[in-house]
Amino acid sequence: MKINKSILIICTSIMVFSCSITRKQEKGYTSTNDFYHKISFSTAKSVIVLPVKINGIEKNFLFDTGADYNLIQRDSLIGTTGSYDGASKREMKMGNEITKSMKIGNIDFINTYSLNADLKGLKEQIVNFGGLIGQSIISKANWLVDYPNKTLEISNKNLANDSFQTIEIKREHGAPYTYISINNTRYKVVIDFGSSSDFNLPKESKLAKQLLKEYSFSERQRDRYTIGGLQNVTEKIGSVPLIKLGNLEFKNVETTINTSSQPRIGIGFFKNYIIYIDNLNGEYKLNKNK
Secondary structure: OEEEEEEEEOOOOEEOOOOOHHHHHOOOEEOOOOOEEEEEOEEEOOEEEEEEEEOOEEEEEEEOOOOOOEEEEOOOOOOOOEEEEEOOOOEEEEEEEEEEEEEEOOEEEEEEEEEEEOOOOOOOOOOOEEEEEOHHHHOOOEEEEEOOOOEEEEEOOOOOOOOOEEEOOEEEOOEEEEEEEEOOEEEEEEEEOOOOOOEEEEOOOHHHHHHHHHOOEEEEEEEEEEOOEEEEEEEEEEEEEEEEEOOEEEEEEEEEEEOOOOOEEEHHHHOOEEEEEEOOOOEEEEEEOO
16 A cells, blocks of 8 residues: 655535526626736646735635635634535535635736635645635636646636637536546546646546556555545555547546545646636637647
């Protein structure tokens, strides 16, 4: 058994099952209808970390496409409280709020809907931790993520050119999902930039059981953060020789199998790509970094 003592920041995504999700995500607006800003970002175990001014105070936020809403670090809950599920199928009590100002560079996202909680186990890992940027903000702009060069561009205009390949995207409860192909069979996966994994599968899934039979996996233990706090998990880790996403081929993809809510491709899956989140047209586009 392989022991991994490092703490990986994965599975931070908030999943909320309600017909009011879209309505809450649509709350708020940008301070101007015409905007552009380019910013450098850092990473924490591969997850994107952005400097964001929340109500005028700068904090570091994780960029999480799998989170239905923003999540604000609060030592004490504010607003109406409720229980919410995370990607690891655990629940956590959270409050809710309308955040007056979330400013990234010169772009101010005003009166957006957020949840709030004391994220013990995660806040200790990120210096000056503020929380997660979720679909409450992500859905209100276009985002060009140059992951290899650690830069991000935000605009209300088109930021991609003809060299980008469009991938099939649909949405479920606000979070984007797509389809990958393994051995000529298609599988639905959530696109979750809040996960540091390349490719993660629930251990009960049919695909996980199939891959365990076909390829070599080892067992390891590690600490991970999920909604609900730190936990020590035992998981299987291996490599899938080829995964296709549209016309793009991803080779020797690191794959983890553990307790999780649904199949997902994390930010690690796209580490060699420039990713364009086109909310004007409801598309994701990819360009291989050269």
